[in-house]
Amino acid sequence: MRLTLASPSLYRVGSFELDLQAGELHTNGFKIRLQEQPLEILAMLVDRPGEMVTREELRLKLWPADTFVDFEHGLNRAINKLREALGDDAAKPRYIETLPRRGYRLIAPVENVGPAYTPGNGDSAAPSAVAEAPPRLRAEVPANIHPQLPQARQESAAKLRYKLLLAVAGVVVAGTALTYLVTPPSAPKVLGYTQLTHDGRMKEGMVTDGTRLYFNATFSGQSVICQVSTSGGEIVPLASTLPNATLADISPKGDELLVVTNLRKTGGHGVLWVLPLVGGSPRRVGEAYAGGFYLAASAAWSPDGMRVAYIGDALYIAESDGTHPRKVALPDGTPFRIRWSPDGRMLRFNVDHPKKAVTIWEVLSDGSNLHSLLPEGTKPNWGSCCGNWTRDGKYFVFTDFSNLWALREERGWLRRTGSEPVQLTHGPLLFSNPVPSKDGKKLFAVGELDRGQLVRYDTKTQGVIPYLSGIWAEGASFSGDGKWVAYVTQPESVLWRSKIDGSESLRLTFPPTVPSQPRWSPDGRRIAFVAPSPEGALKIHLISADGGSLEEPLPEGMQASQASWSSDGESLAFNCYGPPLDRSGIHLLNLKTRQVSTLPGSEGLMHPRFSPDGRFITAQPLDLNGPLALYDVKARKRSDLAGSKSGTNAGSWSRDSRYIYVRTDTERGPVVNRVRISDRKVEKVADLEGLQLVDGTWMGLAPDDSPLFVRDVGSYEIYALDWEAP
Numbered sequence: 001m002r003l004t005l006a007s008p009s010l011y012r013v014g015s016f017e018l019d020l021q022a023g024e025l026h027t028n029g030f031k032i033r034l035q036e037q038p039l040e041i042l043a044m045l046v047d048r049p050g051e052m053v054t055r056e057e058l059r060l061k062l063w064p065a066d067t068f069v070d071f072e073h074g075l076n077r078a079i080n081k082l083r084e085a086l087g088d089d090a091a092k093p094r095y096i097e098t099l100p101r102r103g104y105r106l107i108a109p110v111e112n113v114g115p116a117y118t119p120g121n122g123d124s125a126a127p128s129a130v131a132e133a134p135p136r137l138r139a140e141v142p143a144n145i146h147p148q149l150p151q152a153r154q155e156s157a158a159k160l161r162y163k164l165l166l167a168v169a170g171v172v173v174a175g176t177a178l179t180y181l182v183t184p185p186s187a188p189k190v191l192g193y194t195q196l197t198h199d200g201r202m203k204e205g206m207v208t209d210g211t212r213l214y215f216n217a218t219f220s221g222q223s224v225i226c227q228v229s230t231s232g233g234e235i236v237p238l239a240s241t242l243p244n245a246t247l248a249d250i251s252p253k254g255d256e257l258l259v260v261t262n263l264r265k266t267g268g269h270g271v272l273w274v275l276p277l278v279g280g281s282p283r284r285v286g287e288a289y290a291g292g293f294y295l296a297a298s299a300a301w302s303p304d305g306m307r308v309a310y311i312g313d314a315l316y317i318a319e320s321d322g323t324h325p326r327k328v329a330l331p332d333g334t335p336f337r338i339r340w341s342p343d344g345r346m347l348r349f350n351v352d353h354p355k356k357a358v359t360i361w362e363v364l365s366d367g368s369n370l371h372s373l374l375p376e377g378t379k380p381n382w383g384s385c386c387g388n389w390t391r392d393g394k395y396f397v398f399t400d401f402s403n404l405w406a407l408r409e410e411r412g413w414l415r416r417t418g419s420e421p422v423q424l425t426h427g428p429l430l431f432s433n434p435v436p437s438k439d440g441k442k443l444f445a446v447g448e449l450d451r452g453q454l455v456r457y458d459t460k461t462q463g464v465i466p467y468l469s470g471i472w473a474e475g476a477s478f479s480g481d482g483k484w485v486a487y488v489t490q491p492e493s494v495l496w497r498s499k500i501d502g503s504e505s506l507r508l509t510f511p512p513t514v515p516s517q518p519r520w521s522p523d524g525r526r527i528a529f530v531a532p533s534p535e536g537a538l539k540i541h542l543i544s545a546d547g548g549s550l551e552e553p554l555p556e557g558m559q560a561s562q563a564s565w566s567s568d569g570e571s572l573a574f575n576c577y578g579p580p581l582d583r584s585g586i587h588l589l590n591l592k593t594r595q596v597s598t599l600p601g602s603e604g605l606m607h608p609r610f611s612p613d614g615r616f617i618t619a620q621p622l623d624l625n626g627p628l629a630l631y632d633v634k635a636r637k638r639s640d641l642a643g644s645k646s647g648t649n650a651g652s653w654s655r656d657s658r659y660i661y662v663r664t665d666t667e668r669g670p671v672v673n674r675v676r677i678s679d680r681k682v683e684k685v686a687d688l689e690g691l692q693l694v695d696g697t698w699m700g701l702a703p704d705d706s707p708l709f710v711r712d713v714g715s716y717e718i719y720a721l722d723w724e725a726p
Contacts, residue, residue, distance in 0.1 A: 011046050014095060014108040016086065018046060025085065037062050037074075038082035045096065045106035054103040079104065186726045187422045188395065188406045193721040195447075196232035202692070202716045203433075203446045205247040205296030209254030210438040213718060214238070215446075216247050216296065220668055220690045225259065225275075228718065230437065230444070242273060242282050246295035252305045258285075260295045270295050272310060272322070286322015288312070297337040297386070302365075303344045309365075311335050315349065317365065328367045335361075337386055342393040348373060350385050357383035360398060373407075379421060380405060390436040395725055397424075397434045397443060404431045404445060406725070424723065431719075443721040451714040452490060452694040457672070457686045457707040464691065467708060468502055474698055474710055475517050479524040480612075482655070482703035484545070486518040486527050495529060497545055500703065508547055515541070517562045522569045522612075530562050540574060540589075553591055562607055563589075567614025575606040575619075586619060586631065601638050605629050607650040611657040616677065618660055620650045628662065630677070641675050642682075652701045661685065661707060663699040672699070672707050 011018045017026045023039055025032040034042075040062060044053050058075060079096070082088075088095045095108040197203075199217075206215040208230065217226045217235060225238045225247050242261050249258040255277055260270035272285040290298040290310035299310035301320070309317045309328070315335055318325035329335075333353035340347055348362045360373040373396075374384060380400035387398030396407045404424040425431050429447035436443055452472040455464035468476075473487035478500070486497045486508075495515040498505035508527070509515050518529040528542050538559045542551040553572070554560060560574040572589045586602035589595075602608075605619035608631075617631040618641070628641045628651055641660065651660040659674040670693060672686040685707065692712040700708040 010113050012109075012111040012113050013042075013046060013106070014086075017113075018042060032085050034085050035078075035081060037078040038085065041078055041082055041104075045104065046110055049106045049108075049110040052099055052103045052105050055101075057103070188408070188424065188723060188725045189422075190404075190424045190443075191722040191724060193447075193719045194232070196230075196444075196718045196720055197228055197235055198717065199235055200715050200717070201235070203718060206433045206435050206444060206446065206718070207247065207250040207257075208435055208437065208444060209250055213435070213444055214247055214250060214257060215433075215718070218692070222668075225257070230442075230720070232720075238277075240275060240282070242275065245273070245275070246270065246298075248272075248290070248295070248297055248299040248310075249301050251301055252303055258299050258301060258308070260290050260298055262295060270298070272299055272308075284322070285310075285320075286318060286325070288316070288318060288322045288325065297339070300338050300340055300347075302340050303342055309338050309340065309347055311338055311349065315347070315363070328365070329363045329370050331361055331370065339388055340365075342389050342391060348387060348396070358385050358401075360384045360387055374421065380423070384421075386433055388435050390440050390725065391438055392440060394440075395436075397436060399432045399434060399445075401432065402430045403427065404434050404443065404721075424721075429719070437720075440725060441722065443723055445719055445721060447715075447717055447719045449715045450491060450694075451712075452710040453713045454487075455709055455711045456702055457688070457709070459706065462686070464688065464709065464711060467702070468498075468500075472710070474694075475529075476700045476702075476708055477518045477520050477527075478703050479520045479545075480522050481524060484520070484524065486520060486545075488515055488518065488529075495527070495543075497527065506547055508543055509550075513541070513550065519563060519565055520545075521565050522567055528563045528565065528572060530560060540572065553589060553594060555594065555596065558596070564608055564610045564617070566610055567612065573608040573610055573617060575608060586617060599631065599633075600636050602631060605631070605638070609650045609653065611653050612655060613657040615657065618650045618653070628660070630660075642680055652699060652707075654701065654705050655703065659705075661699070661701060661705070663697070663707070665693075670699075670709070 009020055011020065015027055016032075019026065020043060023036075025034050025039065025042070041058060044058065044061060055075060062078070063074070083090060083096060086095045090098055093107060095106065097105045097107045099105060196213075202218040203215050206213055208214070211230055212227050213230055214225065214227050216223045218224075219237070223244070223246060225240060225245055226235045227238055228235045242259060244262050245259040246262065247257060248260050250256070251258070257275040257277060259273050259275050261273060262270045270290055272288040272290050273282045274285060275282045285299075285308060288299075288308070288310055289312050299308060301308055306320055307317055308320055308322070309315065314330040315328045315338065316325045317328050328347070331351045333351040333356075335349050335351055338347060338349040344365065346362055346364055348360055350358055351361050352358050361371065362373050363370040380403075384398050384400055384405070387396050389396050394409060396409065398405055398407070403426060405421040406424055407421045424443075429449055431445045431447050434443050434445045452474070453470045454467045454473045454476065455470070456467040457463075458465050468485070468487070472490045474490060476485055476487045478485050483499060484497060485500050486495065488495050493514045493516075494507060495509040495518055496505055496507055509531075512534065513531050515529040515531045518527050520527055525545055526542055527545055528540060530538055531541055533539055538561060539552050540554050540560045540563045542553055543549075558576060560576060563572045563574045565572060566588075570591055572591065574587055574589065575585060576587055586599040586605055586608045588597050588599065590597075599617075602619070604622050606622065608617045608619045610617055615633060617633060619629045619631060621627075621629055626640070629638050630641050631638045651662045653660055654674070658678070659676055661672060661674045664671050664673065669687075669689040669691045671684065671688070674683050674685050675681070676683070691709070694710040694712045698710065702708055
C-alpha cells in the first residue's frame with residue numbers, strides 16, 4: 001500500500017526522515033524496517049503535528065468497517081511498534097504523546113524538506129550511498145543496492161559498512177557496561193509470607209540446617225530448645241541432658257548445636273557446650289564461658305568449623321575445642337549476639353550502650369578495624385539488632401525490633417551498590433531473629449503480634465478470668481469508694497476512666513502524651529500519672545477525673561518515675577531521676593506550696609507507695625534481690641519486710657492497709673504472696689504456673705483485693721518470607 005497525503009513529500013520528524021512516496025522511515029542514512037500499520041499511524045500524525053488524532057480516526061483508517069479484529073489490542077500493538085522504531089518512551093515521550101482513552105499527538109518538530117527523491121531516466125544511482133544499519137535498528141538494505149558500481153568500489157563500500165558496524169557495536173557495548181557500573185541494583189523486597197508454627201509460645205535464637213529450624217521456645221516459664229520443619233508443622237522439644245540450655249549456633253555441617261547453659265556460679269555467663277543432634281553426648285568447649293546478660297547467639301562457629309567466637313567479658317576467638325582463646329575486641333558497651341561472615345574474615349555483633357540505641361558493630365577476625373556497621377544517622381534510627389548473612393554473603397539481614405531490614409554488601413569493581421539498608425517489612429507483625437534459608441530464597445523469622453488482656457485472679461477457680469471485658473489495659477487504679485477505675489489502654493497508650501462495669505468511660509489524654517501508672521486521689525477528684533516530655537524527661541501530671549487540661553506540679557527541671565498520694569491528698573511521694581535531687585530516696589511534694597522535701601532515712605529506696613491509711617510507705621531497695629522496705633511515716637523509720645522479695649515492684653496495698661501484696665516471677669510462672677503488716681506473716685495467695693504475662697512488672701488489686709495482671713495473649717510464631725534479593 002502506498003501512503004499519500006496532499007502531495008508526495010519527504011518529512012523530517014525529529015532525527016528521522018519519513019518518505020511518504022516510498023513508505024519508508026530513515027535515520028542517519030539507515031532504513032528502519034516498520035510494518036504498514038505503524039507507518040500509516042505515523043503518516044496521520046505527521047499530517048496533523050501537535051493535534052490529537054483520535055483512536056476512532058485511527059480505527060477507521062486502519063481497519064475498514066467490514067474487518068473483524070480486536071481493535072484495542074491491535075492499535076496498542078501498532079503504537080508500541082512505532083514507539084520502538086522511534087526509540088520513544090510512553091512515560092517520557094519525545095515523539096508520541098498518549099492522551100488517555102482519547103488518542104495520540106505528535107509532539108516532535110516536523111519539517112517538510114521537499115519532494116521525495118525519485119530516480120529519473122538519466123540517473124545512474126541514488127544521490128548518496130545507503131550504509132548498512134546496525135542490527136538493533138533492523139535496517140533493510142538489499143544486497144544489490146549498487147549493482148552498477150565497479151567491483152572495487154563495492155568492496156570499499158563493504159569495508160566501510162563493516163567498520164561502521166564495529167563502531168556502533170562498540171558504542172552499544174560501552175554504553176551497556178557504563179550503565180551497569182553506575183546503576184545501583186534493584187532493591188530487595190518481600191513477596192509474601194507463610195506461617196509455619198501455630199502454638200503461640202515465645203521463641204528466640206533461631207538457626208537452620210536447611211530442612212529444619214532449631215530455636216528456643218518457652219514451656220511453663222522454662223526455655224527449651226525445639227525444632228520444626230522448614231515447611232511448617234508442630235514444634236518438638238529436643239531431647240537433651242543439658243538443663244537450661246540456650247541455642248547459640250549450628251555447625252557448618254548441620255549435625256551439631258552450639259549451646260550455652262546458665263549456671264549461677266559462672267557470674268552471669270553460661271558454659272559453652274557442643275550438643276550432637278544425632279547420637280553422642282554433649283561436650284564442653286574448653287573452659288569457655290559465654291553469654292553475659294543475653295545467652296542466645298552468644299557464640300558462633302566459623303564457616304569452616306575450625307574456630308569458635310564467643311562473648312564473655314569481651315569478644316573472644318578460640319579453636320573449635322575451646323583451646324588457645326584470644327581476646328579480639330572490647331567495645332564500648334555490652335556486646336551480645338555474634339555472627340561470622342560467610343568468608344570467615346569478619347565478625348558482627350550487637351552492642352548495648354546505656355546512653356545509646358542498640359547497634360550492630362563489626363570487626364575483622366584479627367581484631368582490627370572495630371567500628372559501627374551503620375554510620376550515625378543512618379536508618380533505622382531506633383536501633384539495629386540480631387542480624388545474619390545470606391549464604392552467598394550478598395546481604396546482611398537484621399531487625400530494628402519491629403521490622404526486617406536488608407543491607408547489600410559492597411561488591412564489584414566500580415559498581416555502585418546500595419549503601420543504605422532497605423526496609424523489608426512494614427508491620428503489623430513485629431519481626432525478629434531473621435535467618436536466611438540455605439538457598440537464599442526465603443527468610444525465616446519470628447513474627448510477634450502484641451496483645452494483652454486484663455485478667456483477675458479468681459480464688460474459687462484458682463485461675464484467671466477476663467476483667468473489664470478483657471481489654472488490653474495496664475496500671476488499673478481504683479477510686480477510694482471502689483466505683484471508678486482509671487487505666488491506660490495499649491498499644492495506643494491512652495488514659496481512660498470509667499465505672500468498674502465499663503460504663504461511663506471517658507478519654508482523658510491525647511497524643512503526644514504517653515501516660516503510665518495512674519493513681520486516684522483519695523477524694524476521687526483527680527488522677528496523677530507519669531508521662532515523658534517531648535525531650536524525654538519523666539514528669540508527674542495531674543488531671544481532673546472529668547477531663548480537662550494537664551497540670552505539672554513538680555518544680556522546673558525535676559523528673560519522677562512514679563507518684564503516690566498521701567491519705568489526706570495534700571502530698572505526692574515520688575523518687576527523682578536526675579538532678580537536682582538524688583536518684584534514690586523518697587521525696588514528698590506538697591501540692592499547696594509546691595515545696596519538695598526528702599524523708600530522712602529513705603536513702604537507697606525507690607518507687608514509693610503510700611498505704612491507704614497514710615501510716616506507711618513501701619519502697620524498693622536499689623538491690624532488687626533484697627526485701628521490700630517499710631517506712632513508718634510518723635516515726636520516720638524504715639524496716640525490712642521479711643519474705644517480700646522486691647524483684648518486680650513495690651507491692652500493692654490492700655484497701656484496709658493491713659496487707660501488702662507482692663508478685664514474684666519464677667521459672668514456672670508468677671507467684672503472689674501477701675505480708676501482714678502487724679506480724680510480718682507471709683501467706684501465698686496465688687500460684688499461676690504457666691501464666692504468660694506481658695513484659696513488665698505491673699500487678700494491681702481489684703476493689704475486693706483480688707490480684708490483677710495483664711496476660712500475654714499475643715502470638716509468637718515462625719514465618720517463612722519469600723523475597724527477591726537481586
